Amino acid sequence: MKTLLALALVLWSVTAAAQDVTQRGFIEGRAFVFPQDAVNDPTQAVGDFLAREEVFARPAPWLRVAGGIDLRASTHDQVSDDWQPDVSDRGVRRPRLSIRRLSATLTRDHVTLDLGKQFIRWGKADIVNPTDRFAPRDFLNVVDAEFLAVTGARAVVAAGAEAFEGVWVPRFTPSRIPLLDQRWTVVPTEAAGLHVVDATDPNALPRGSQTGFRWNHTGEGFESSLSFYDGFNTLPNVDAHAAGFPPAIAVSRIYPAIRSYGADAAVPLRWLTVKGEASYFTSTTPGTDEYVLYVIQVERQTGEWLLVGGYAGEVVTNQRAALTFAPDRGLTRSLVGRASYTIDPARSVAFETAVRQNGDGAYAKAEYSQAHGAHWRFTATGTLIRGNPADFLGQYRRNSHAALALRYSF
Amino acid sequence: MSRRFSVVLACLTCALLGAPLSALVDDARQIVVESQRRTEAESQRYEGLLQVLSAKGKIADKRWTFERLGSHGRSKAVLRFTAPAEVKGVALLIVNHPERSSDQWMWTPGIERDRRIALQDRSQRFFGTDFSFEDLEERDVDQYDYTLIGDDAAGGAACWKIGSVPKRTKVSQYTRSIVWIRKDTYALARVENYVNDQVVRRLEYSNFEKVHDIWTARQLEMADLRRGSRTRLTLDKLAYDVPLKDDDFTLQAIRRP
Numbered sequence: 001m002k003t004l005l006a007l008a009l010v011l012w013s014v015t016a017a018a019q020d021v022t023q024r025g026f027i028e029g030r031a032f033v034f035p036q037d038a039v040n041d042p043t044q045a046v047g048d049f050l051a052r053e054e055v056f057a058r059p060a061p062w063l064r065v066a067g068g069i070d071l072r073a074s075t076h077d078q079v080s081d082d083w084q085p086d087v088s089d090r091g092v093r094r095p096r097l098s099i100r101r102l103s104a105t106l107t108r109d110h111v112t113l114d115l116g117k118q119f120i121r122w123g124k125a126d127i128v129n130p131t132d133r134f135a136p137r138d139f140l141n142v143v144d145a146e147f148l149a150v151t152g153a154r155a156v157v158a159a160g161a162e163a164f165e166g167v168w169v170p171r172f173t174p175s176r177i178p179l180l181d182q183r184w185t186v187v188p189t190e191a192a193g194l195h196v197v198d199a200t201d202p203n204a205l206p207r208g209s210q211t212g213f214r215w216n217h218t219g220e221g222f223e224s225s226l227s228f229y230d231g232f233n234t235l236p237n238v239d240a241h242a243a244g245f246p247p248a249i250a251v252s253r254i255y256p257a258i259r260s261y262g263a264d265a266a267v268p269l270r271w272l273t274v275k276g277e278a279s280y281f282t283s284t285t286p287g288t289d290e291y292v293l294y295v296i297q298v299e300r301q302t303g304e305w306l307l308v309g310g311y312a313g314e315v316v317t318n319q320r321a322a323l324t325f326a327p328d329r330g331l332t333r334s335l336v337g338r339a340s341y342t343i344d345p346a347r348s349v350a351f352e353t354a355v356r357q358n359g360d361g362a363y364a365k366a367e368y369s370q371a372h373g374a375h376w377r378f379t380a381t382g383t384l385i386r387g388n389p390a391d392f393l394g395q396y397r398r399n400s401h402a403a404l405a406l407r408y409s410f
Numbered sequence: 411m412s413r414r415f416s417v418v419l420a421c422l423t424c425a426l427l428g429a430p431l432s433a434l435v436d437d438a439r440q441i442v443v444e445s446q447r448r449t450e451a452e453s454q455r456y457e458g459l460l461q462v463l464s465a466k467g468k469i470a471d472k473r474w475t476f477e478r479l480g481s482h483g484r485s486k487a488v489l490r491f492t493a494p495a496e497v498k499g500v501a502l503l504i505v506n507h508p509e510r511s512s513d514q515w516m517w518t519p520g521i522e523r524d525r526r527i528a529l530q531d532r533s534q535r536f537f538g539t540d541f542s543f544e545d546l547e548e549r550d551v552d553q554y555d556y557t558l559i560g561d562d563a564a565g566g567a568a569c570w571k572i573g574s575v576p577k578r579t580k581v582s583q584y585t586r587s588i589v590w591i592r593k594d595t596y597a598l599a600r601v602e603n604y605v606n607d608q609v610v611r612r613l614e615y616s617n618f619e620k621v622h623d624i625w626t627a628r629q630l631e632m633a634d635l636r637r638g639s640r641t642r643l644t645l646d647k648l649a650y651d652v653p654l655k656d657d658d659f660t661l662q663a664i665r666r667p
Contacts, residue, residue: 022667024498024519056667061655064666105666112662119522147522156662163661218513218661223526268528301531345462345470345538374471374494409495 025053028407032141036398038183039192047075052100062107066118068100078140078179087117089148089173090205092198094138101149114154119147120167122214122227123277124264127336127354128312128328130279130293131227131262133212134167136175136234142184142327142396143363143383144403148173152210165214172206174255175234177325186395191249199243199250206232206255224265227279233258237287238323253325256285272300275310280317290318293332309337312354330392333357346371354393361393362386379405438556438572442589445596446482446551449624451650454478457492458643462539465638472497472539479654483508483550486659490667491537500537501664502527504546511581512547517664524661533583540634540641544583545611553580554587564590564599565616584610595625610636622650 032046054068072079072094079094080086086095087102103116123129134152137145152169178184180196187196210231217224236253243250262279278294297310314332331354340350347370355362362385369379381403387394460472473493479486483506490501499519506512514527532544554574562571569590576582583605590600601613611634615627630643657663 022492022498024495024667026495066666107657107663109657121522158660158662220510220513266526268526268530271530273526273528273530299528301528301534304535342535342538344464344468346468371494371496375496377496407496409498 020058021055022057023053023055024409025051026407026409027051028405030403030405032401032403034183034399034401036400038186038398039189040181040185040187040196041183043076043183045075046078048078049073054101064105064107065103066105067102070095070098070100072096072098076182078182088151088171089176092176092179094140094176110158112156112158117149117151118154119149120152120154121147122212122225122262122264124223124225124266124275125277125295125297125310126275126299126308127297127310127338127352128277128293128295128331130277130295130328131225131229131260131264133227133229133231133260133262133279134169134210136173137327138176139325139327140176140178140182140184142178142399143365143385145175145327148176161218163216163218165212165216167210167212167214169210169231172208172210172232172255173234174205174236174253177236177253180251183399184396186389188389195246195248197243197248197250198252200253204254206257208232208257222265222267225263227260227262227264229258229260229262231258232256233281233283233288235324235326235328237285237321238325240323254285254287256283256288258283258285258288272298274298287320287322289316289321289324291316291329293328295332295336297336304342306340307337308339309335312336327392334361334393356387356391356393360388361391361395363393363396375408375410377407377409379403379407381405438558438570439551441558441570441572441591441596442551442554442556442574445591445598448596449626450481451622451624452479452481453652453654454648454650455652455654456645456648458645460539461642461644463640463642470538472537477652477654477658478548479656479659480506482506482548483552485548486656487546487548488659488664489546490664497537499667501667502536502543502546503659503661503664504548505659506548506550508550508552510579511544514543514546515661515664519667522665524665529581532581535634540611540632540637540639541643542583542611545613545632553577559588562590564592565614567592567594567599569593569599592625597625597627608635610634621648624650 028050030048034044051071056066058064080091080096083096086098101117103114103118106113120134121132123131134150136148138148139145150169150173151171154167157164180198212229214225214227232255236255239252240249258281260279260281264277266275276296280292282290292315295310295312297308299308312332312334314329334354334356336354338352342348350367353364365383367381371377384400385396387397389395455477458474458476462470474489474491476489485506487504491497501517503515504512511529515524516527517524527543533542536543554576557573559571559573562569569592572589574589575586584603585606586604588602592599599615602609603611614631617628618625619628628645631640633640
């Protein structure tokens with residue numbers, strides 16, 4: 001923490017001295033309305049506020065620095081009360097004030113080195129990304145999850161059509177799972193009235209580092225990658241047991257050590273682009289599944305439409321886990337699709353859906369977005385979730401909702 | 411009118427007028443070669459103001475910075491939006507090739523992802539403007555076959571009117587194009603792009619200035635004739651032969667604003 005804050009001060013002074021500085025930011029208010037109440041959460045209207053500012057500077061031709069801060073508020077206790085700037089993003093609640101990114105990028109010839117808190121995205125698919133291992137997410141709203149940055153070093157060596165990438169993340173950043181007393185943690189009707197308490201030892205988060213390697217080939221007619229990841233799953237196994245008096249359910253999160261071996265490819269054909277992505281996950285942590293996640297999708301842009309459709313699948317090779325929180329696996333064995341249409345330069349609509357192949361769960365999201373002038377954008381979203389309570393998607397069937405967002409960008 | 415019929419008609423016209431077709435073709439190509447030679451520069455940079463005028467007259471302003479390294483056919487370019495605020499940082503990398511269509515990637519900072527623009531998607535509008543992704547490519551003389559159609563005026567200047575048809579190796583949404591080249595400066599004055607017999611996009615060049623000894627249009631207006639909308643691009647802070655590094659024209663580089 002102290003090291004990062006010191007780095008922040010150094011970067012800030014470097015940025016202040018730089019001639020080539022750009023910024024972007026926005027202030028956004030969002031309102032969610034849930035027509036149905038939930039067993040553990042009677043709240044049906046939630047308001048969020050987010051202010052974000054990001055600054056990018058180039059103090060020297062070989063050096064770029066990037067910094068960003070978020071300021072948040074919530075009407076539903078989803079934001080920590082602590083005003084101290086948060087760098088690690090490891091809390092169960094969103095930080096009030098956080099360093100969203102803080103990194104330095106050094107380039108020399110064909111080598112690029114990124115150091116600090118940064119976003120690292122792997123994979124080519126659009127809806128499910130099995131190889132995207134350095135990308136924890138904020139799942140306080142499971143179907144509207146933002147990515148979190150990780151703190152580490154990333155080196156890329158580009159040589160013609162080949163790019164070799166190595167990543168080292170010394171400190172683990174978990175995905176933020178739903179709050180236990182809120183609707184995205186589903187409590188069975190039979191357990192209504194029981195308290196669910198977080199029994200996770202804050203010091204028990206994985207201490208080891210994560211490493212990854214990726215080789216990307218950019219061919220004339222296709223792109224492909226091979227990747228390897230050795231570290232921890234940002235999504236936890238869950239241990240739930242009865243505890244204490246008055247009776248409660250104690251929940252502990254365990255982040256298993258995993259290795260994954262991945263590949264992805266994009267092949268533009270005459271009428272559409274085919275994209276595929278797959279990863280095989282192994283683990284030495286007891287009670288952790290071993291499995292293959294894969295997605296195959298086709299993409300086509302026609303007129304003002306961008307259409308994406310495909311299938312996300314899973315093959316469990318070694319079933320050992322009893323309970324997990326795994327939205328990536330929860331969206332598999334599903335047909336997935338997304339369509340967006342640009343009405344005019346200011347207005348667009350988008351539709352997204354995932355339907356389980358056995359019909360046990362489905363969600364559909366529709367979005368209308370309209371810009372006003374150069375700064376304002378209004379977005380209305382409707383999300384419908386249906387299905388069987390035993391299904392990952394179906395369990396959220398009481399969480400269908402409508403959302404309105406108003407953003408001022410600057 | 412099919413492409414084959416156009417060629418047959420051009421041959422018949424040449425035969426009737428007594429001019430050898432090969433001479434007209436050579437003349438046309440030489441004019442385009444000279445036009446291209448006069449715009450050669452090691453690099454180029456400008457700040458562009460884009461004004462999108464819909465059929466109903468609504469105007470949306472966008473701004474981008476454009477940097478190009480190399481010239482004609484072997485160049486690389488990065489185009490990065492600077493306004494409006496919500497699209498700041500969106501970038502397009504274009505790697506042109508002399509023998510085939512360019513490679514293009516778009517970086518969207520909001521989702522921290524880059525996306526390769528597939529060839530079949532190049533006919534789509536670029537970010538709500540009337541330019542398609544293909545229109546942002548650099549046209550290289552060797553990617554087209556040319557025929558001199560005749561003389562005409564465009565933008566108040568006498569021009570050669572030249573037909574161009576993409577070669578087999580060039581994947582294009584357009585069946586053919588007609589190009590107006592000014593006789594006084596060899597600068598492009600107008601381009602009409604056809605799909606079969608229909609003009610679908612018309613690009614007009616205006617406000618010519620000599621910058622670094624290159625006659626350059628400071629204003630380009632692309633009209634999408636099917637939609638009835640137009641996009642006006644005004645070039646500010648235009649400079650040629652500026653010092654740019656090859657490393658700034660890579661996928662890694664467009665991820666960094």
